[in-house]
Amino acid sequence: MLKQDKHIHTPFCPHGSQDALQDYVEKAIKSGFTEISFTEHAPLPPGFVDPTPEQDSGMKLELLEDYFHAISTIKHQYQNDITILCGLEVDFIEGFEQQTKDFLTTYGSQLDDAILSVHFLRHKNTYTCIDFSAEVFSQFALEVGSYQAVYDLYYATVEKSILTDLGPYRPKRIGHPTLVHKFQLSFEETIDDTKQIEHILRLMKTHEWELDVNSAGLSKPDCLEPYPPYEMITFAKSLGVPLVFGSDAHTVKGLHQNFERIKEKL
Template sequence: MIDFTRDGHLHTPFCPHGSSDSLEAYVNRALGLGIKTLTFTEHAPFPARFLDPTPDKDSAMSVESLPLYIEAIQKLKRSYPELDIRLGLEIDYLPGCESETLSFLEPYADILDEAILSQHFLLVDGELLPVDFSAESFDTLVRRVGSFEEVMRRYYTALAAGLAFPWERLKVDRIGHIDLPIKYQHNYTWDRSNVQAEQTRLLQTIATRGFGLDLNTAGLRKPDCGQAYAIDVATEAAALGIPFVLGSDAHVAIDLGAGFEFIQKKATFL
C-alpha cells in the first residue's frame, strides 16, 4: 500500500534550478496537509570529470553545497521532532560515470537515510543529451535517435544496464521517475505497446534488484505530459512486487503533496 502521508521526493533551496523557498516553508506546507514523513532528495553533485550537458549548467548542487545541505536537513530534523524528516539525495545515473559516482558519493552514504536513483541524460553516439531540460532540447534528442518511442526504448535499456552497479552503497532504495521522457509525450504520436519489451525488462531488473519506484506526481503539473510518472507502468510493477513511494518532486513549497489526492482516487493498482 502507498503511504499518502509521506512525500518521498522533495527539493530545496540548494537546487540551482529550484526556488528560494525555505526548508521551513516545506515543513509548514506538510503540517498543513497532514503529511508526516518528508524525504529531501536534493540533486547530488556530479563527479568532477562530468560536464553538465544542459544549457544552463544547473542540473545539480555544487560539491561545496553538499555539506551545507546535509547540515541544514539535520538541523531541520532537530527543529521538528514531530515529523519524520529524512536526509536523502537524488543521484543521477550517468552512463559511463557509474564508478566515479559511487566512489565520489560513498563517503556521505552513512549520513543518508535513503536515496533515489534517477536518469536525466541519455547517451547517444558518445554524447550525453538532456532528457527533461526543455521541449526544444528533447526534440533534438528525438531527432537524433529517430522517434519518441526510440527515446523511450533507449531510456529503459540504459537504466536497466545501469542497475548492474551496486547503488545500495549510496542508500538507493528506489528509481526516480522511471518514464521521464513522457514529460513531452503530448508533442508526439506514440504507443506504449511498442516499448513494452524494454519496459518489462527494466521492471524485472528493478524487481530482481529489490528496488522500489518513485510514483512521481510532477508529470501532472507538466502541460505536455498530464499524468504522474510511473502510473502507466504501475500495474505491471505491482504484479512484480515492486513497492511505490509517492513523491511530489516539489521544487517550490506549494507543490509539496501536489497531486496526491488525484492518485488516491485514480490509482486502481492500489
C-alpha cells in the same frame, strides 16, 4: 495509509526555488504527512559536463556539507512533529558509474534516503538532458534516428542503473522511471512502451528497488500522467515492488501535488 512524500527538492537546487525548508515542513505537517524526504539533486560526477544551458542540473559539491547541516537542523527542530529524512537524488550517467560509486562511498553514510534517476542520455559520447525541453527532446530524436530510438536508449540506460553495482550505499529507489514520457504529447507519434516498462519493473522487483511513484508528470502539459502511468503503478504493485509517493516538488506550492489523485494506487 501513512502519508509520505519522499521526493522533495530544496533551496539548494540551482534550478528550483528559494522557498525555505521550514515552509516545506510546515505545509507537510498541515497536510497531515507523517514523513518527508528531502532528496536534492546530488552534485554531478567530476569530469561530467552538464549539457543544460545554465549547467544547473545538480548542486555544487562545495554546498553539500551545508545541505547536510541544513537538513540536520530542520530534522532536530521538528523531531516531535514529523519524520524528516536527509536524502539525495543521484544521477545515473552512463560512463560515470565509478565516479558515482565513489561519491556514494564517500557521502552515503550521511544519507537516510536516496533516489537514482536517469536524466542524461549518452549518444556518440555526447550527453543530452532529455527532460530539459520539448525542443531538446525532439532534436535528440533527430540525432538518434527516431522518437522510438530515444525511448529504447532511455530504458536501456534505466536498466543499466538498476543492474550497476554502486556499492553499499546505492540508492533505494528508482526515480520517475518513465521520465521519457515528459514530452509525449508534443510530438505526433504514439509509442507503446508497455513491455519495456514492465521489464524495468520486473528488474526492480528482482533487484529489490523501490519505485518512485512520481506525481510531477500530471502537472506537465505534454505528459498529463504520473511517472510511471497509472496502469504501470498497478502492475508494480501486483509484483510487490514497494511504492513510494514523491511529488518531486521544487517549490512549496508543488509539494504533495496530485497526491489525492494517486493515493488509491498506493
